[in-house]
Amino acid sequence: MxxxxxxxxxxxxxxxxxxxxxxxxxxxxxxCGYKSHVSIDQLYPSSNPDFLRKKTEFQNEEQTLEKFEGFIPVDQLEISASRSSGPGGQHVNKVNSKVEMRFHLQTASWIPDWIKPRLLQQEHGRVTKDGFFVVRSDMTRKQMLNQADCLNKLRNMIYKASELPPEPTDEEIQLKQKRMAKAKAGVLREKRNRSLIKQNRTSPEF
The missing domain is CATH 1.20.5 (Single alpha-helices involved in coiled-coils or other helix-helix interfaces)
Known part of the structure; x- marks a missing residue:
């Protein structure tokens, strides 16, 4: 007591x-308060007590970037239909079942700005000279199903472009450095061997 x-x-x-x-x-x-003698600031006075809560720059960047929610406004797309190719009998020659969907990539407000260059890089073959992104589908003989397939393709492309690469680990960084050092050593060894071969080709001096 x-x-x-x-x-x-x-x-x-x-x-x-x-x-x-x-x-x-x-x-x-x-x-004013009680702190244990085994607290972080007592054991390591010059350390940061919130180091466990500290996030990496990659995670902070991923949180600040605007995400694509998956919504595609159909009224901002240019949708056209045409005759589909392939087998199907006379029905193919009578119905416009093939769907082509296009929009201007740089002015599309429903796609985050940081995703647009990544989408352009991954799907550069779908972009015309005027900057229009084109998606086509003739998977089925129904126009509405092909339109839904175009939307699904476009949505998957944007999701793929919005995926950020994982942050490399320390082991991967060390392995990459070792491979680069090995490649540089191989280049120097090849140059040295080539130099010796050229030196042996010279005529001897008397």
Whole structure:
């Protein structure tokens, strides 16, 4: 009982001392409270106590980027239909079942700006000289099903372009550095061998 009372009295004195220091120097706001002797700031005074909560730059960048929600406004697309190729009898020659869907990539407000260059790089064969992104489908003999297939293709392309590459681990970085060093050593060895071959080709001096 007496020991508990002495501990509380010492703790109260420490709090009063800190409050007095805070009043004398308001810039140094020291909180009054109990901290264990095995806390991070006691064991490592110069370390950051929130290092476990610190996120990498890649994760922060991924959170700040605007995401594609999957919504594609059909009214902002140019949709046209034509005769489909392939087998199907006389029905193919009578019905416009093939669907072509296009839109201007740079002015599409429903696609985040950071995804557009990645989409252009991955699907550069679908972009015309005027900057229109074209998707076609003649999978079925129904125009509405082909239109849905075009939307599904376009949605999957945008999702694929929005996937950021995973952050490389320390082992992968070290392995890449070893491979680069090995490749450079091989190039130097090849140059040295080639130089020796040329030196042996010269005529001897008498």
């Amino acid at each position: 007496f020991r508990t009372y002495s501990v509380l009295r010492n703790l109260s004195r420490q709090c009063n001392r800190r409050l007095l220091m805070q009043r004398e120097n308001p810039a140094s706001s020291v909180a």
